[in-house]
Amino acid sequence: MARKIFVNLPIADMQRSRAFFEALGFSFNPQFTNEQGACMVISEDIYAMLLVHPFFQTFTAKRIADARESAQVLLCLSCDSRGEVDALMARALAAGATEPRPAQDHGFMYYRAFDDLDGHGWELMHMDMAAAPGTPPAAA
Structure with a gap:
């Protein structure tokens, strides 16, 4: 089995982020997508997990960095x-x-x-x- 990568990204607004990446032509796997997280399909083996801040925070005790800063x-x-x-x-x-x-x-x-x-x-x-x-x- 090929190794896959799932990059987890904290996001502020699920609807806004999904619309943005859909406009770029990416799709989402509905099996792993809900209001807290969305599995964006980049390729057959590469995915980005878009996770709203509160849900992302459940995976780490570290502060979420502001990617704008x-x-x-x-x-x-x-x-x-x-x-x-x-x-x-x-x-x-x-x-x-x-x-x-x-x-x-x-x-x-x-x-x-x-x-x-x-x-x-x-x-x-x-x-x-x-x-x-x-x-x-x-x-x-």
Whole structure:
């Protein structure tokens, strides 16, 4: 069985957060979604659990950081093309995200970043591994 990842994110408003991520094209697994938490499907093996603050707090004794004031993690999603990066970024901005910095173009790697409605940092990246520095030439 493939290992799966479930990233747990504290959110302020379930309805608002779900609408935001649905506008980006993500779906939710209804089996693990209710008013306290929502299982957002990113891929077959990657999920984000959106948990309202009081419910998130039941999993930790630590204070929930305000993602608008401090960074605890940056979530990076790979995209199949530069066009997909730009299209997903456009949907995020139209749904209310903010863009904390300009696009970065390193030739072999192109990425953009947005902060979601709760301030969590997301990066969208396309990488051409064949053009990456240090990639050995193709065997003759």
